[in-house]
Amino acid sequence: MQSIRFLRIPRFSPNLLFFHLLPLKPISKIPAKNFSSQMRSSPSSSSSKLLFRQLFEKESSTYTYLLANVSHPDKSAILIDPVDKTVDRDLNLIRELGLKLVYAMNTHVHADHITGTGLIKTKVPGAKSVISRASGSKADLLIEPGDRISFGDLFLEVRATPGHTSGCVTYVTGDEPDQPHPRMAFTGDALLIRGCGRTDFQGGSSKQLYESVHSQIFTLPKDTLIYPAHDYTGFSVSSVGEEIEHNPRLSKDLEEFKKIMENLNLAYPKVMDMAVPANLVCGLQHPASS
């Protein structure tokens, strides 16, 4: 299905809002599945703006991301990588901002904390849990590479970035004129700022992680903003160009990268034995509630 429109399209960055007159290219549906929070009410309602918040859970140093299409009447919102301990904070924020949470998404099965997605489903009727099919987890939507996750007129595309775990994905904002510019990549634990996820459990593979990051993230425009699932050193955001140049692990060649990863000598996450089984059912140890 295609539509051609010439409209006043807002362009925006996460921090600054710009408005330009742009011709809107034909929209063509990609063959992979389209997960949409609502039907497009009118082909001419294209005004959209992103609300973006980066939220932090200090015990596990996890970032949760809130994105919403605030110019759309539905004010549809999504959460990426919510943590069970901070679900009430996140839901209060969503309530205060008058948003409607449609998807609670995971980038992967976390080993260091319990996801908030299952708990959110018990508190927000209609919100759907999302994780990759390759993760082997239960969720309402099992997404695959190339799928689109829509909220209002905005969308994320799904890229497979295995290596930290076999089911890791990166969510990237759309590559169309009415989508955020610069693009934003929510990399989970595949790519951290000046680091990357460990590869010593949960089907991890250094070679696979290296190939994932180089083929799926480092090929994005250099100004693409990198938003990871963790930071242990005080960083909050980076860019593709910055990580290509300065990432002390992934800027090396594959053989050197593998040696670095073999010698990380990290202790296993303290709650791993409890977190992994729980996260396979979206954080609730009750399959029916996933």
Ligand SMILES: N[C@@H](CCC(=O)N[C@@H](CSS)C(=O)NCC(=O)O)C(=O)O
């Ligand atoms: N100390 C923490 C776990 C820290 C850790 O292992 N982090 C993971 C991501 S969460 S599984 C990781 O990949 N770290 C990479 C690195 O270079 O630090 C705990 O006990 O939970």
